[in-house]
Amino acid sequence: MGLITEHESKKLFSSYGLNVTREFVAKDRHEASAYAGRIGYPVVMKVISAEIVHKTDSGGVVLNIHNSADALKAYDLIMKNVSKSNPHAKIDGVIVEEQVQGHELIIGSKVDPQFGPVIMVGIGGIFVEVLKDVAFRVIPITEKDAGEMLHELKSFSVLEGVRGQPKANISKIKKAMVSVSRLVKDNPDIQELDINPLMVDSKRAVVADARIIVD
Missing domain, CATH: 3.30.1490.20 (ATP-grasp fold, A domain)
Incomplete structure (x- = not known):
């Protein structure tokens, strides 16, 4: 197992169409x-x-x-x-x-012993392990799958903007999820992947931190 540093991981994400800092x-x-x-x-x-x-x-x-x-x-x-x-x-x-502002999400991937590569999305930042508000699918996914995953999150209403909070660009999140799915499918040596956080505002979704572990 080897860790690909954040900077190198972001180069790979960028090559798959994701916005990075x-x-x-x-x-x-x-x-x-x-x-x-x-x-x-x-x-x-x-x-x-x-x-x-x-x-x-x-x-x-x-x-x-x-x-x-x-x-x-x-x-x-x-x-x-x-x-x-x-x-x-x-x-x-x-x-x-x-330094990017916005909603913090996590997009991750791992290799499940039974199903193979799976993708995860959830509320990101330092609270991801506490809240455990996440959804999973087997890779590959479509934008429709990505939308269904987001709607499974208990905190989805936060992304839509509640109590005067800014809305997140849901379309950009879905496109980022599909891009990650494609990246993992194309690179079977990837064992684990984390984008945490993906910073999302009304206009864009930006990879602010990331790591990839390869076999």
Whole structure:
């Protein structure tokens, strides 16, 4: 089993038509600050390492970076944190990416022993394991299947906009799900896949974080 890093995973998703965050790979603190300014604030920074699966738990993610001074501090903090939490991990730099707002969803895939590759969709972010509001189908799926999966979610009404909350673009979510289904079908070496979160607003659905595990 091997982990494909977030940045490389996003390249693969992009090749299948999914929107991904605008981002750059920085090798030092000054590059990180320069790229942050090029993207435009606020930005997010994340450690890049094939040996660190859970970046947040390792202190390898900093959100809400609003200026160049914050960018320099964020880079230094990430390096300090991961050197403590994962002292032997090979670090390949940091991702500097746009900070995207919207509804947080998860799209995932795994190989079921009985059914083979399956796709999952649910409410994403840090609460996915707590809420367990997810739906599954065997791959491949159509947009009709994707729509049925979304309607199975207990929190689907949130995506439609409740109590003045913005609506999510359901069509973009369905297209993203079908693209993931096609990607997994075309690449049988993929054992696990997670997009968490897929950030969705009224106009677009963007892969903000992702990982792929291959055999």
